[in-house]
Amino acid sequence: MSPEGIGEQKLVYGEAGYVLEDVPHLTDFIPDLPTHTNPLQDNQAYSVVKQYFVNMDDTVAQKIVVHKSSPRGTHFRRAGPRQRVYFESDEVHACVVTCGGLCPGLNTVIRELVCGLAYMYGVSKILGIEGGYRGFYARNTITLTPKSVNDIHKRGGTILGTSRGGHDTSKIVDSIQDRGINQVYIIGGDGTQKGASVIFEEIKRRGLKVSVVGIPKTIDNDIAVIDKSFGFDTAVEEAQRAINAAHVESESVEYGIGVVKLMGRYSGFIAMYATLASRDVDCCLIPESPFYLEGKGGLFEFIEKRLKENGHMVLVVAEGAGQELIAESMRFMDHEDASGNKLLLDVGLWLSQKIKNHFSTKKNITLNLKYIDPTYMIRAIPSNASDNVYCTLLAQSALHGAMAGYTGFTVGPVNGRHSYIPFYRVTETQNQVVITDRMWARLLSSTNQPSFLSQKMVEDARQEEEHPTQLLDGEEDSRNHNGVVLLS
Ligand SMILES: Nc1ncnc2c1ncn2[C@@H]1O[C@H](COP(=O)(O)OP(=O)(O)O)[C@@H](O)[C@H]1O
Ligand SMILES: O=P(O)(O)OC[C@H]1O[C@](O)(COP(=O)(O)O)[C@@H](O)[C@@H]1O
Numbered sequence: 001m002s003p004e005g006i007g008e009q010k011l012v013y014g015e016a017g018y019v020l021e022d023v024p025h026l027t028d029f030i031p032d033l034p035t036h037t038n039p040l041q042d043n044q045a046y047s048v049v050k051q052y053f054v055n056m057d058d059t060v061a062q063k064i065v066v067h068k069s070s071p072r073g074t075h076f077r078r079a080g081p082r083q084r085v086y087f088e089s090d091e092v093h094a095c096v097v098t099c100g101g102l103c104p105g106l107n108t109v110i111r112e113l114v115c116g117l118a119y120m121y122g123v124s125k126i127l128g129i130e131g132g133y134r135g136f137y138a139r140n141t142i143t144l145t146p147k148s149v150n151d152i153h154k155r156g157g158t159i160l161g162t163s164r165g166g167h168d169t170s171k172i173v174d175s176i177q178d179r180g181i182n183q184v185y186i187i188g189g190d191g192t193q194k195g196a197s198v199i200f201e202e203i204k205r206r207g208l209k210v211s212v213v214g215i216p217k218t219i220d221n222d223i224a225v226i227d228k229s230f231g232f233d234t235a236v237e238e239a240q241r242a243i244n245a246a247h248v249e250s251e252s253v254e255y256g257i258g259v260v261k262l263m264g265r266y267s268g269f270i271a272m273y274a275t276l277a278s279r280d281v282d283c284c285l286i287p288e289s290p291f292y293l294e295g296k297g298g299l300f301e302f303i304e305k306r307l308k309e310n311g312h313m314v315l316v317v318a319e320g321a322g323q324e325l326i327a328e329s330m331r332f333m334d335h336e337d338a339s340g341n342k343l344l345l346d347v348g349l350w351l352s353q354k355i356k357n358h359f360s361t362k363k364n365i366t367l368n369l370k371y372i373d374p375t376y377m378i379r380a381i382p383s384n385a386s387d388n389v390y391c392t393l394l395a396q397s398a399l400h401g402a403m404a405g406y407t408g409f410t411v412g413p414v415n416g417r418h419s420y421i422p423f424y425r426v427t428e429t430q431n432q433v434v435i436t437d438r439m440w441a442r443l444l445s446s447t448n449q450p451s452f453l454s455q456k457m458v459e460d461a462r463q464e465e466e467h468p469t470q471l472l473d474g475e476e477d478s479r480n481h482n483g484v485v486l487l488s
């Protein structure tokens with residue numbers, strides 16, 4: 001039986017504990033759909049590739065570290081072109097929409113969807129929905145052609161515009177139906193994928209031949225199951241510029257401190273990777289690792305020690321870090337944005353003020369503190385080279401899946417192989433940095449900052465160590481490991 005609110009699960013069991021968590025297919029609710037030969041068969045670039053078409057039985061394992069006797073565990077359907085397709089080229093009427101916050105690479109995904117559909121499958125009807133979900137019923141559409149999108153990957157943002165809130169499922173599906181759209185590509189984060197999932201359910205209920213495909217977007221890298229999200233690499237790279245500036249500023253003056261705030265509402269991946277990459281950072285604070293300011297083992301004590309040793313220091317803080325501390329000291333009321341996401345208090349400003357006050361009142365030291373908030377500057381840049389290639393693979397995997405009749409899925413790499421993942425798997429949890437894993441330990445060891453863990457937390461972590469740190473298939477895992485990025 002499916003957990004509440006996730007629709008029907010399609011599970012296929014095999015030998016030795018093998019489970020395929022399959023994605024829906026148009027033929028699940030529209031029987032006897034005709035199939036056609038994949039036009040890529042005659043494409044001069046691809047026809048020379050040995051085994052270009054993906055074998056129908058190919059699946060991708062979610063966990064690749066196993067023991068001799070481990071069950072084979074969860075698998076996902078491998079992405080890629082199929083020999084038979086369920087749409088003829090001139091029958092396809094595709095649309096693309098971008099929702100939620102900006103992220104480097106949105107335009108690249110749009111470009112590659114349009115070029116892939118046009119050049120690989122001969123599709124000529126592609127619409128861009130403007131301004132996010134609400135654009136389906138409240139805004140204009142724009143016609144997308146390979147020519148019109150040719151240069152857009154060099155620009156940040158999204159040429160389609162985006163929004164939060166405004167998801168009205170029946171109005172969206174009415175609009176899809178009225179316009180005769182039969183492939184819907186939805187680029188967005190966890191909220192967007194939840195929205196895509198209900199759109200798919202409504203389309204299924206109405207029995208429409210429409211493929212709904214989610215392409216995961218989040219600069220925070222907090223989408224479950226997939227190795228990492230596009231734009232994350234670009235963000236980590238761009239963050240280096242801010243960290244460098246903070247370092248230069250702080251080492252040029254007496255008692256210099258540079259504070260850099262980076263994005264990461266619930267997860268500190270950008271802050272953690274930017275810190276590990278830079279090597280100029282003395283302390284990194286993330287939402288997953290609570291910290292405290294005063295007393296033994298606290299942040300103030302550490303800052304004092306670093307200043308004594310080096311004369312300056314750089315602190316990186318993820319925007320979601322320390323929110324409970326700020327709320328305590330400011331008696332803040334909960335506020336939400338249009339999509340229901342919690343609005344955060346500015347931890348960078350708050351922390352800077354607290355540090356300055358502490359040193360001037362308690363230590364009689366006037367710090368030279370510079371606070372840098374590059375968050376929106378990072379989010380607004382175009383994707384870097386490696387994200388561009390990644391966006392291309394995502395877009396192509398997405399459109400191959402739609403052409404093959406799959407629907408109601410999100411696409412993304414699992415252990416390096418692009419896969420079709422049921423919506424519920426990417427919306428039921430969010431990825432977070434696991435502070436008892438090796439990667440966070442590497443960070444602690446590289447900055448030599450305090451862990452801020454209470455004695456009890458250390459004991460709990462030790463106890464856990466007596467069991468295998470990397471849980472194996474079939475074992476209970478409430479923590480959400482992000483295989484390739486996080487585990488060594
Ligand atoms: N549970 C949900 N069901 C339907 N739509 C949702 C849900 N959560 C968010 N959305 C819609 O998805 C879009 C983007 O969500 P948001 O949380 O702002 O960004 P992101 O997709 O990046 O997480 C918004 O238009 C919002 O209304
Ligand atoms: O100012 P906005 O548009 O609400 O965006 C801020 C938020 O967007 C993010 O960059 C990403 O969030 P989403 O993945 O939900 O778009 C967060 O890190 C940040 O808190």
Ligand SMILES: [Mg+2]
Binds near residue numbers: 189190191341
């Ligand atoms: Mg979100």
